[in-house]
Amino acid sequence: MGYKTILTVVTRQGQTAQLEAAIALARREGGPELEARVRATLVRAHHDDGAALGDHEVLTSLAEGAGLDRAVVEALLASDDLGYEVRADEATARMIGVEKVPTFVFDRKFALSGPQP
Secondary structure (H helix, E strand, C coil): CCEEEECCCEECCEEHHHHHHHHHHHHHHHHHHHHHHHHHHHHHHHHHHCCCCCCHHHHHHHHHHHCCCHHHHHHHHCCCCCHHHHHHHHHHHHHCCCCCCCEEEECCCEEEECCCC
């Protein structure tokens, strides 16, 4: 059973739309494996290191370290290329009642909110 963590709130470090765009780029460029690696890198950087994910340089460096091409990430952050996909994910999250980060959604049917052991 697959899952997707949905990030939908504005944090002290910036809007998560930029983060979700980087994650959507990973999904498009490398499938679920790269998406999971980028997502895990961003979550770890935020929660463990307090990284300023709203800073484009920080986000770009982390995404590059997880396997994305730096120039592609920079171009993405300077545009709205994946904006529709991100907004659709955010709308889905609101529709199913996501209020906490992280929220793990399984098969679009079941959700676990908040940190899990």
